[in-house]
Amino acid sequence: MPAARASRAGAGQEPPPAPPRTILYTGKGGVGKTSVAAATARACAAGGARTLIISTDPAHSLADSLQLPVADVPTRVDGSLWAVQVEAHAELARHWAGVQGWLGELLVDRGIDRITAEELTVPPGMDELFSLLALQEHHASGAWDVIIVDCAPTGETLRLLSFPEAARWWLERVFPFERTILAAAAPLARTVLDIPLPGGEVFTDMRRVSANLIAMHEILRDSERTTLRLVMNPDRMVIGEAMRTFTYLNLYGYVTDAVVVNRVFPEGVGAYFERWRGVQEEQLQLVSSAFAPVPILRVPYFEQEVLGTTMLGRVGDALFEEGQDPAAVLHREITQQIIADGDGALLRIPIPFTRKEEIGLKQVGLELVVTAAGQRRTIMLPPKLAALSPTAARYEDGILEITFRRASE
């Protein structure tokens, strides 16, 4: 593994190393996350950056993509490119063994068979979350200029990271008083609830996870250096899911600096696929309307799988222009801001170059379509907002502000 810059300079003398540029690729299953992430990492390393690609997906395919074995510790791929496949089981054991032990016994005690009880001790998405937490260590090591993360195919994981306030509350209000709480609650738990109280190891796990969640949230919110990229194919359902994830990322304040449309049919695909190409063109318009002004990168549907150096190089060439820094932050702002406002909410979207009279709004289910002087924005509303209706709109300095209230108000 490359040496950390600070330790080379002598501990304690230099300021801590700048955090690495971090790009997380996410998207629905099978759309090409691993291919695009690996291609980006290769391109970054080719420019000399000390680059680590981390796969947090329990079903690893990074080694297949790179056509090299990849361990659960950073493994050198080539030059300054390194890779690591996080072992979900090991992470789970490291973070959650205490809770699992206690909760498992509790459930077995209640007559649930052991295998089911063990399953129940890990809430859905939790194992993926622990894998993602492995990013932190590498992020803090000082050994990397760029970290690329190939995430599991779900936005849910990121959703779990959006509650740092809850984690902070536990850290500040509950954990410092662990002993007092245990002493006070023990008789109550035993007589009224008839459950054994958790031991110290449960508190240790919870404390560590809470601290990790907060640190992870800080990394993701550092939009100067950390951005997310949504990978999709030009298919309606895949785009729909990416739009939902985009809405959540905007809500949490995580910057999406590019979207990648992979498997776009190139010209000259022949009569059979020509109609498909037409359908894809329509879907690409939806992509523009849903994600603008975030840059859209296109990768063609190649005539073979993306495996190994040459094919990853072709993906890299499609993603980045010649001379462009593949680690550059391509977009810096949160695209749609949703601000809670009493019982209602305020949605802020940049719509440059228009006049208020030209703006049209239409809500269909969860989708809000904004039209303005030839521009079209399709916004997937978070379910909470969909229960409300747009009641007022204001346009100033290129920003459209829409107020949502309950229909009856």
Ligand SMILES: Nc1ncnc2c1ncn2[C@@H]1O[C@H](COP(=O)(O)OP(=O)(O)OP(=O)(O)O)[C@@H](O)[C@H]1O
């Ligand atoms: N542009 C492309 N042209 C041709 N084949 C592609 C392209 N992009 C990806 N593939 C192939 O499609 C398959 C899925 O790609 P990949 O593994 O990158 O997707 P993924 O989103 O990481 O999938 P998973 O959700 O299973 O992790 C692989 O076999 C890959 O080689």
Ligand SMILES: [Mg+2]
């Ligand atoms: Mg993958």
